Amino acid sequence: MNLKSAVFNLNNLFVLLFVLSAFGLEDHLKRSAQNDYALGFILLLEVSFFIVLFLARKDEQRTLIMDTFAIISTSLFVWLMLTAKLNILPEDIFKAPGVIVKQFLGDYLRLIVDIGCSLSIIVIGFTLALSAAIPLGLFLAFNARTGRAFSSVASFLGSIPPVVFIPYTLALLPSFKACSIFIIFITSFWPILTSTMNGVLNVDSKIINSAKVLNLKKAQILFKIILPASLPQVFSGCNIAISLSFIMLTSAEMIGGGSGLGFYIQYYARFGNFTRIMVGLVVLGIVVSTVTYILRKIENRFFRWKE
Template identity: 30%
Template sequence: MIKKLRNIFNFAHFFLLLTFLSFILPSKYKAEMQEGLKSPLVFIIVLLIIEFLFLIKLFGKKDIQASKDILAFVFGFIFLWELLVSRFNIFPYVFVPAPENVFYIFISDTKKILLGFLSSMFLLITGLFSAISSAVILGTFVGWNQRLTKAIYPIVKAISTVPPLIYTPYVVLIMPTYTIASFTVIFLSIFWGVFMSSINNTAFVEKKIINSARVLNLPTATILFKVIIPFNFPRIFNGLPINIATAIMTLTAAEMLGADNGMGYYVRYSLSFANYTKAIAGIIFIALVVTLINNGISAAKKYLIKWNY
């Protein structure tokens, strides 16, 4: 019981308490800006949700100290943001909006944000799944054949080093529709790296596993699809967070260039009209989406993959 109390009384909750107490202070932001501060209700709900997720992690008895440190940084930043901007208005309010106003956007612009999210997720999921599945199958096949590996691997290694953002504007320009362009950008940004990794993964499969499969007279297709690829699932899942981050980066860049919907378009449209409150809200929303996807991948790996090496 004492240990639980020590976990609850920490720097993170100290900063959270200071944030709530700062609401009592008079606001120069409200006095100097024409719109003033929005209702802090949404901001408070966000803080309580973060606190609730922390308590779940806390009583789960996993990475308690790391969770406390992360939350301390988050609440410490939020406290400084609230104090310096909403209360003292130290920074220009046009460029550094108050947290109350930023989080209020999730209520006032809910429809646009959700439509953008659905549009981006459709492109992200289809492009990511297509790229990873085809890269894993082709990479495993190439890695199985030494002659193909020696011929293709140097080329793939050279292509995979090219940053996707370099060719994103060109792909958006030449493709007939934005949807095809976005799909192509996501596909290319993921395919080459996963393709190269799959070639390497095939080469690193333990020889005794392959020899055991050969002793059973299994056909090559069965060895590739039921032995080598499942064996490499942990490596594939480990690379998913990086692949998703790359895919969202390129998708956002494509949306900012030529889309009329999507998470990246929302940020670009807001910046075009110098609405930095909406732009920051859009950036926070994208970061939240990436975090939730990565947590979902970790949970899926935990329950779907019971082996590792």
């Protein structure tokens, strides 16, 4: 990538428009804009853009980075215009970008604790689901007849929304953390189990028959042939499971939690504090996007041949 492409692109255009609008146009008299905080954030975003752009190795990655940052900067510019400058969106509900940034800086210590609480529950529940679903899926689907029969049962049980279990877990389990871990376990278990079984059932029978001709033991066939061949579908199930887990955890924290991002949003929703609600939503989106990005990078690392 040349210097011209790095400088003259849609992202930088909207960053420039954002800066010029923030300080060149007057704020609406009835709104608090906090333009200094907005400027600091957009400049940090711009620095991050150049760092990530020059660290990318392929042209496809650079194009994706430019498109992604262009969407973000465009959204921020439109957000600024609709709130602080034109006052089209109601101020009581939709705050200006600078107001959100200022509130985040005021609450970041608490948000770090809440993020840690939410991620710890996700990690424990998701790990338990992985430990249970993958071996069970391999065992059930190793016998094709059993696998096809149980896949229907798994589809039925997996279609039950995990949120219906929240009242029962709150009544039966000793703490909210245990309830949340169980909900994440149930949420992650079925997608991983189903994807593992489908992965095993979709392994080419010719490969398995060739292994049998070579007198390989069942354990060798299962762990050296079937498991590696089914891993791409297992990862697909994991990606679905992690996204659903965050949705369910947020719902659970809103219902009965005492910490976590869901509780942060719900707590301030009771008082109509839309500034902190928006802060919580933005932070939640960033956390979920970061986790899914890390999983995708791990998947690409293991399965480079898929690219």
